[in-house]
Amino acid sequence: MELAFLGGATTVTGSQFLLDTGSARVLVDCGMFQGSPNEVERNRVSFAYDPREIDALLLTHAHLDHCGLIPHLVASGFRGPIFATAATNELTGLVLLDAAKLQTEFARRAARRSHRGSSGDPEAALRTRGPEVLVEIDEPLYSEADVLAALGMVRQVAYGDEFPVANGVTGRMHDAGHILGSAIVEVRAGERTIVFSGDIGRQGSPIVRDPSVLANADYVLMESTYGGREHEPEARSVDVLAETINATNEAGGVLLIPSFAIGRTQDMIWELDRLLAAKRVPPLPLYLDSPMASKATAIYRRHAESFDDETRAMLAQNDDPLDYPHAKITNDPNDSRAIKDAARPYMIVASNGMLTGGRVLAHLRDLIDDPSATLLFVGYQGEGTLGAHLQQGVKQVVIDGAQRQVRCRIRSVDGFSAHADEPQLLSWISGFTRGKRPGDAGFPREVFIVHGDPDAEHALEPKVRALGLATKIPAWRERVTLS
Numbered sequence: 001m002e003l004a005f006l007g008g009a010t011t012v013t014g015s016q017f018l019l020d021t022g023s024a025r026v027l028v029d030c031g032m033f034q035g036s037p038n039e040v041e042r043n044r045v046s047f048a049y050d051p052r053e054i055d056a057l058l059l060t061h062a063h064l065d066h067c068g069l070i071p072h073l074v075a076s077g078f079r080g081p082i083f084a085t086a087a088t089n090e091l092t093g094l095v096l097l098d099a100a101k102l103q104t105e106f107a108r109r110a111a112r113r114s115h116r117g118s119s120g121d122p123e124a125a126l127r128t129r130g131p132e133v134l135v136e137i138d139e140p141l142y143s144e145a146d147v148l149a150a151l152g153m154v155r156q157v158a159y160g161d162e163f164p165v166a167n168g169v170t171g172r173m174h175d176a177g178h179i180l181g182s183a184i185v186e187v188r189a190g191e192r193t194i195v196f197s198g199d200i201g202r203q204g205s206p207i208v209r210d211p212s213v214l215a216n217a218d219y220v221l222m223e224s225t226y227g228g229r230e231h232e233p234e235a236r237s238v239d240v241l242a243e244t245i246n247a248t249n250e251a252g253g254v255l256l257i258p259s260f261a262i263g264r265t266q267d268m269i270w271e272l273d274r275l276l277a278a279k280r281v282p283p284l285p286l287y288l289d290s291p292m293a294s295k296a297t298a299i300y301r302r303h304a305e306s307f308d309d310e311t312r313a314m315l316a317q318n319d320d321p322l323d324y325p326h327a328k329i330t331n332d333p334n335d336s337r338a339i340k341d342a343a344r345p346y347m348i349v350a351s352n353g354m355l356t357g358g359r360v361l362a363h364l365r366d367l368i369d370d371p372s373a374t375l376l377f378v379g380y381q382g383e384g385t386l387g388a389h390l391q392q393g394v395k396q397v398v399i400d401g402a403q404r405q406v407r408c409r410i411r412s413v414d415g416f417s418a419h420a421d422e423p424q425l426l427s428w429i430s431g432f433t434r435g436k437r438p439g440d441a442g443f444p445r446e447v448f449i450v451h452g453d454p455d456a457e458h459a460l461e462p463k464v465r466a467l468g469l470a471t472k473i474p475a476w477r478e479r480v481t482l483s
């Protein structure tokens with residue numbers, strides 16, 4: 001049996017793993033590489049296999065770095081079933097249709113630029129226009145029709161149920177606690193059990209249930225996004241959020257929160273709703289400027305089966321934690337553009353969370369040199385992204401080709417993360433060792449540390465070893481034999 005690490009190996013994005021049992025070939029995730037130019041380039045590299053020979057795909061969750069290349073896989077000949085939870089199925093439709101549309105728009109703009117004689121050199125483009133340009137310079141990877149074909153191949157599975165995947169292979173989804181529908185995937189192939197962690201959520205995060213702790217596996221692939229790092233306590237992040245809102249109110253300013261449309265935005269609405277209910281902040285108007293987030297919230301509402309007890313209890317009392325009472329939903333682009341003329345103070349939550357594109361960039365353009373504005377980061381900023389540069393405190397940035405001074409306030413919190421931090425990751429992996437010794441049945445023979453930047457992977461590795469587990473940090477496209 002062989003396992004190939006085709007993405008999410010020494011990187012956070014592009015998750016893709018291929019299990020080849022000799023009689024079945026099963027993919028877990030088929031994600032897009034995002035972030036720095038070097039990573040984005042990998043989306044253009046041919047698949048490491050013939051997609052027609054893949055029997056099935058198991059999808060952990062609907063984030064683009066886990067599902068983003070599925071339509072490309074289908075357009076390249078994949079015909080097997082795609083197994084996903086009901087909520088992941090719906091959210092994936094939203095994410096992939098949006099991705100197809102963006103690629104088409106970018107390609108059109110790129111064609112216009114090359115018509116005007118621009119160089120098309122990725123490095124030059126990066127220097128002058130920022131990292132978001134990198135997805136714009138090529139042909140689209142897939143069309144809306146490819147997305148619809150892919151969605152037609154999804155088979156919904158329920159958490160906890162074992163289901164047949166391919167010849168001699170079964171699967172089971174467990175709560176991952178990361179976003180709605182997210183799953184830890186347990187695969188049984190012959191005598192062996194391989195657990196793919198997907199993205200593991202934070203204990204106690206809003207809306208979704210906490211990640212399941214599993215007890216037995218022969219091999220584990222474990223995410224390491226926050227290896228070597230510990231989140232500040234959520235209560236501290238809530239304090240900073242409240243302080244920032246109150247300061248924005250007093251200064252008559254604007255608070256801009258870049259946020260991923262799926263997961264983080266719903267979590268932030270939940271937090272803002274709680275602060276308001278506790279009367280810790282004034283009821284500032286909130287512009288929810290992300291049509292994608294609005295659609296995602298509608299999907300969240302349809303999947304109460306994935307909610308945790310706290311969220312269910314609130315809903316039962318008619319307190320809707322997915323709704324901020326003073327939200328103005330600006331799905332129309334004209335309404336979005338009009339926000340800058342609104343009476344201050346106010347807040348904007350807009351996508352995307354790493355400032356690599358989306359409406360948030362237009363707001364940033366308006367606010368970057370405004371000392372009464374605050375940019376509050378509430379999520380992970382990929383290496384090399386505009387968000388990461390601003391977080392590091394650079395005083396000048398390039399936005400849409402123009403040099404801009406950074407004069408707005410920049411604040412960051414990490415207690416709202418949708419990912420487990422290192423202590424939580426170690427707590428999760430130690431579930432496999434509890435009451436067992438190396439060599440016992442169900443004690444993992446090896447833990448593969450994936451889905452992390454190299455620093456994070458290397459920080460986490462010795463701590464996993466200290467639990468008595470053998471570890472490996474696989475390289476991109478490395479193949480290992482499982483005994």
Ligand SMILES: [Zn+2]
Nearest residue numbers: 061063178199
């Ligand atoms: Zn994710």
